[in-house]
Amino acid sequence: MxxxxxxxxxxxxxxxxxxxxxxxxxxxxxxxxxDVISGAEPFSSSSWVERSNPYKITNDPGCVRGGMALDLIQKEILKSKTQKQVSEILGTPDKISDSTFSYELGQCSGLGWHNSILVIKFMNNSVHNLKIVRDAP
The missing domain is CATH 1.20.5 (Single alpha-helices involved in coiled-coils or other helix-helix interfaces)
Structure with missing residues (x-):
């Protein structure tokens, strides 16, 4: 027992x-x-553009624009904006394909070991979806 x-x-x-x-x-x-390893940081268009090349200084920049990208998503700052308006706010995209803009964020994924990208998809020339994705190696 x-x-x-x-x-x-x-x-x-x-x-x-x-x-x-x-x-x-x-x-x-x-x-x-x-996961994105960054706390939300208030979005600032000038700071975003200033940090447009996260790898300018070092190959290990950290999560340079990830916090602002989270703020863009959480506060829906780009909701219903046109491609031209998004370019005015965020600057020239790092990559443009079809109806998608991509902006480099720095190393925000994979516990800070992998590059992340803010992907903005447009439908009928206005923002349809924003998401942060891990960059393919």
């Missing part, structure tokens, strides 16, 4: 430990692939 109670307690402890480890690995994996 005592043996059975001790066995169940040990079994519960082992399951709890395994669950905690799995949760930790899942959280780390999510952070590595999808």
């Amino acid at each position: 005592v043996f059975r109670a001790v066995f169940k307690a040990i079994q519960a402890l082992v399951l709890l430990t395994i669950g905690t480890i799995v949760f930790f690995i899942a959280a780390l994996t999510w952070s590595y692939y999808f």
